[in-house]
Amino acid sequence: MNKKLAAAVSGGAVLMLVLSGCGGDDGDEKANGWAKKVCDQWSPELKKIETANADIKRVATESSKPDEVKTTDSAAFQQISDAYKSMASALSSAGEPPVKDGKATAEAAATGFNTSSKGYADLKTKMDALDPADQGKFAAGLKEVAGGIDEASKGAVEARARLKTGGLDKALNSQKGCQVSAPSPTK
Numbered sequence: 001m002n003k004k005l006a007a008a009v010s011g012g013a014v015l016m017l018v019l020s021g022c023g024g025d026d027g028d029e030k031a032n033g034w035a036k037k038v039c040d041q042w043s044p045e046l047k048k049i050e051t052a053n054a055d056i057k058r059v060a061t062e063s064s065k066p067d068e069v070k071t072t073d074s075a076a077f078q079q080i081s082d083a084y085k086s087m088a089s090a091l092s093s094a095g096e097p098p099v100k101d102g103k104a105t106a107e108a109a110a111t112g113f114n115t116s117s118k119g120y121a122d123l124k125t126k127m128d129a130l131d132p133a134d135q136g137k138f139a140a141g142l143k144e145v146a147g148g149i150d151e152a153s154k155g156a157v158e159a160r161a162r163l164k165t166g167g168l169d170k171a172l173n174s175q176k177g178c179q180v181s182a183p184s185p186t187k
Helices: 002-011 029-058 066-093 102-129 135-165 169-173
Strands: none
Touching (some): 029 066, 029 169, 066 135
């Protein structure tokens, strides 16, 4: 059953490795300067998300005991929640981006990351409430948690879309701190 959770994470949270790409052109120096401030703060957070997703996949094997699955997934959800909260904070502390409607763009993206942070905190709460001693109920609960990953990820997806439509994606993609290698989703 935890394989479904791992597959959902691969298709959901891994997509949240916000901005992967191969850099852009030199672009506007002001936008690049703003993006550097953001990406320098995002880099460790993106790595935390990658690590959390790898941990979830690791325990998604049949040999993992329900206790280990519960503990690992709970910690991973907390790690992802904290990372998104930090990413929202980084957007807020970087100041207004030098693009049209920059303040509104950054605020909307920060709101999206905060929404995903709360979503993953809620998943952690649900995971913590599962009883690994009752394997039938645990499996059913795990399925419900896996089903909530897409919903928890929506805010970050919207944040990324907002940054892109706000014209900040090229500047962010050109920063080393925002370039991550997202694994291919597994089904």
